[in-house]
Amino acid sequence: MSEVRNSQPANRDEPVLLSVQNLQVHFAVRGAAGKQTVHAVEDISFDLKRGETLGLVGESGSGKSTIANALMRLEDPTGGRIMLEGIDIATLRGSDLKSVRRRLAMVFQDPFSALNPRQRIGLSIAEPLVVHKLANGGAERSKRVRELLDLVNLPAHFADRFPHELSGGQRQRVCIARALAGDPDIMILDEATASLDVSVQAQIMNLLKDLQRRLGLTYLFVSHDLAAVEYMSHRVLVMYLGRLMEISPRDELYTQSAHPYTRALLAAIPLADPVAERSRERTLLEGEVPSPLNPPSGCVFRTRCPIAVDECSEVVPAAIEVGEDHNSACIRVPVAQEL
Amino acid sequence: MSANTVIDVQDLRVRVGAARIVNDVSFKVERGQTLGIVGESGSGKSMTVLAATGLIDAPSAKVSGTSMLDGQNLIGLRRSKLEKIYGERIGFIFQDPATSLNPVLTLERQLTEGPEAHLGITRRAARRRALDLLEAVGIPDPEPRLAAYPHQLSGGMKQRVMIAVALACDPALLIADEPTTALDVTTQAQIISLVRSLQERLGMGVVWISHDLGVISGVAEEVSVLYGGQVVEHTAITDIFNNPLHPYTQGLLRARPYLGGAQEELVTIPGSPPDPKNLPKGCVFYDRCPVRLDSRCETELPPLTDVGDGHLVRSFCATSGGENVRNAWEGTRV
Numbered sequence: 192m193s194e195v196r197n198s199q200p201a202n203r204d205e206p207v208l209l210s211v212q213n214l215q216v217h218f219a220v221r222g223a224a225g226k227q228t229v230h231a232v233e234d235i236s237f238d239l240k241r242g243e244t245l246g247l248v249g250e251s252g253s254g255k256s257t258i259a260n261a262l263m264r265l266e267d268p269t270g271g272r273i274m275l276e277g278i279d280i281a282t283l284r285g286s287d288l289k290s291v292r293r294r295l296a297m298v299f300q301d302p303f304s305a306l307n308p309r310q311r312i313g314l315s316i317a318e319p320l321v322v323h324k325l326a327n328g329g330a331e332r333s334k335r336v337r338e339l340l341d342l343v344n345l346p347a348h349f350a351d352r353f354p355h356e357l358s359g360g361q362r363q364r365v366c367i368a369r370a371l372a373g374d375p376d377i378m379i380l381d382e383a384t385a386s387l388d389v390s391v392q393a394q395i396m397n398l399l400k401d402l403q404r405r406l407g408l409t410y411l412f413v414s415h416d417l418a419a420v421e422y423m424s425h426r427v428l429v430m431y432l433g434r435l436m437e438i439s440p441r442d443e444l445y446t447q448s449a450h451p452y453t454r455a456l457l458a459a460i461p462l463a464d465p466v467a468e469r470s471r472e473r474t475l476l477e478g479e480v481p482s483p484l485n486p487p488s489g490c491v492f493r494t495r496c497p498i499a500v501d502e503c504s505e506v507v508p509a510a511i512e513v514g515e516d517h518n519s520a521c522i523r524v525p526v527a528q529e530l
Numbered sequence: 531m532s533a534n535t536v537i538d539v540q541d542l543r544v545r546v547g548a549a550r551i552v553n554d555v556s557f558k559v560e561r562g563q564t565l566g567i568v569g570e571s572g573s574g575k576s577m578t579v580l581a582a583t584g585l586i587d588a589p590s591a592k593v594s595g596t597s598m599l600d601g602q603n604l605i606g607l608r609r610s611k612l613e614k615i616y617g618e619r620i621g622f623i624f625q626d627p628a629t630s631l632n633p634v635l636t637l638e639r640q641l642t643e644g645p646e647a648h649l650g651i652t653r654r655a656a657r658r659r660a661l662d663l664l665e666a667v668g669i670p671d672p673e674p675r676l677a678a679y680p681h682q683l684s685g686g687m688k689q690r691v692m693i694a695v696a697l698a699c700d701p702a703l704l705i706a707d708e709p710t711t712a713l714d715v716t717t718q719a720q721i722i723s724l725v726r727s728l729q730e731r732l733g734m735g736v737v738w739i740s741h742d743l744g745v746i747s748g749v750a751e752e753v754s755v756l757y758g759g760q761v762v763e764h765t766a767i768t769d770i771f772n773n774p775l776h777p778y779t780q781g782l783l784r785a786r787p788y789l790g791g792a793q794e795e796l797v798t799i800p801g802s803p804p805d806p807k808n809l810p811k812g813c814v815f816y817d818r819c820p821v822r823l824d825s826r827c828e829t830e831l832p833p834l835t836d837v838g839d840g841h842l843v844r845s846f847c848a849t850s851g852g853e854n855v856r857n858a859w860e861g862t863r864v
């Protein structure tokens with residue numbers, strides 16, 4: 192580990208801002224077999240501490256966006272609690288929900304569809320100001336829009352432009368500016384850099400880090416890209432088929448993972464060193480993720496797990512503590528650590 | 531052209547209206563070798579291989595240059611001859627399997643059609659071959675799958691079937707255009723190791739296009755870096771990582787987080803790639819280059835120069851800029 196990495200602020204002692212407890216999101220669907228249930232998110236718990244970035248990783252369909260949407264209340268949880276400084280926002284309605292909503296903001300993957308093509312950039316950014324009545328009159332609103340554009344390193348005259356006149360990276364900056372307009376505490380970034388080119392991705396990730404330092408923001412950084420998550424996060428939560436597999440401070444996760452699924456994910460990432468990449472010994476996961484309509488009993492990962500035993504089909508493993516702040520939902524942790 | 535060369539492309543250019551999409555691109559692929567082509571969106575990666583294989587036939591597109599395969603120039607070749615060549619000699623796999631799988635044909639039909647027509651084998655032999663292929667691409671218990679239609683398969687499975695179809699006639703050349711970009715890392719790793727092992731067995735040449743240098747690091751022996759429709763650097767895969775010379779390549783390598791990368795700050799290349807309708811007169815990277823030299827970089831197109839051992843680079847900075855060019859991005863920030 193280099194010194195550079197340790198210069199990340201330690202957030203262990205920061206207060207908990209948001210506490211997700213046993214979150215469950217089920218979707219009822221109608222299929223060939225009649226009415227069925229998609230187990231999108233099952234019994235997920237984690238805390239967000241003020242000023243930290245929690246990375247949320249997992250393969251497609253593992254439930255990352257469903258968690259993000261549930262926190263934003265774009266999706267209604269079917270169980271569990273989402274405590275924002277003592278208030279359960281999972282069940283809030285009406286004006287209570289609206290006032291709490293200002294404190295969380297979301298940035299999506301696709302900056303092309305996220306902006307109204309017929310609306311000037313300035314107006315898009317001002318939307319939250321209007322909704323939450325955060326600016327008195329046009330002059331104050333324009334001033335705030337200019338400040339927000341400046342925060343994301345865009346010139347003030349962009350306020351008069353239309354989305355189609357902007358590049359993908361510029362549009363994502365606009366989306367970030369709009370998310371910041373309500374002066375939120377928590378930003379939920381759902382694959383916010385995934386659709387951008389490599390060089391532009393770096394601009395946006397650096398911008399996000401910079402904003403976090405300056406504004407004390409708390410991030411949930413949702414991504415399927417483990418390298419991007421490593422770059423952005425202080426802690427990382429790994430999920431599979433709707434369930435938490437492992438949650439850990441970043442460096443421990445990447446160097447001393449205690450879960451076979453995390454280990455398999457890490458083994459699948461190509462290394463930047465072609466010689467090491469070709470000579471590396473690794474076991475690749477076989478097969479595919481089972482259907483969320485009918486997840487395996489016990490540990491949901493057991494059907495693809497290289498170290499599964501009979502017992503794994505019997506009980507859902509609890510997330511046991513394996514280190515400071517580091518939990519793994521596996522009954523074979525010592526074996527997993529040897530993988 | 532050596533006996534082992536599968537395809538030899540020289541001075542390829544593609545124009546669509548005023549847009550100069552591919553500009554003077556040359557490459558060769560040998561039997562059993564993989565050429566990686568990397569570049570960001572709009573750099574001309576896909577257009578390069580589409581043009582090189584004769585697949586661009588829009589009346590508005592102008593393609594020039596040569597692309598020799600089996601002694602024939604694919605550029606400007608008659609459609610009927612091209613189709614025979616696709617059937618027998620070139621396999622394609624794309625990012626989106628929907629573009630190359632036929633939604634209304636069963637897997638059996640898609641896998642046997644080519645071999646029956648081009649290898650002159652019986653339906654029964656073709657069926658046996660289809661089963662072998664499905665097994666080879668990692669579809670367990672393939673027999674009952676033969677009657678399935680593409681929509682009945684998951685994304686990863688479709689990708690495997692597409693590879694099986696692409697390999698059905700033992701092609702000499704496989705074109706893989708971002709075949710793993712839409713897939714999860716675990717499936718991506720499966721597909722990469724699959725293509726590599728099939729390549730070892732069948733000895734085909736592969737052109738693998740990706741925006742991800744990490745993927746290219748695992749598949750290619752040589753790599754061409756495309757920017758603004760030009761090859762700005764070409765060399766052995768180890769060289770690209772250990773000794774990148776073009777400031778763009780260096781930036782690309784340092785703009786991306788790597789696992790265990792220990793980066794505090796990613797390099798950000800300012801601005802965005804050039805507009806093919808309005809390419810700069812000199813170096814294509816001039817606007818964004820942190821070490822550009824004098825007016826020469828701005829006004830004169832640098833030639834693709836061999837700096838030794840077949841390491842090619844198109845940059846005045848790299849060929850005459852001295853030592854600081856190895857660290858073009860040192861000290862730059864945001």
Ligand SMILES: Nc1ncnc2c1ncn2[C@@H]1O[C@H](COP(=O)(O)OP(=O)(O)OP(=O)(O)O)[C@@H](O)[C@H]1O
Pocket residue numbers: 218219220229230231249250251252253254255256257258415483
């Ligand atoms: N409205 C819905 N109705 C039914 N099923 C849904 C709905 N939304 C999501 N799902 C299902 O819930 C599961 C979790 O989906 P989710 O979008 O949260 O995954 P994800 O981890 O964000 O995946 P990706 O990486 O592809 O974005 C999937 O099986 C998905 O098909």
Ligand SMILES: [Mg+2]
Pocket residue numbers: 255256257
């Ligand atoms: Mg998602």
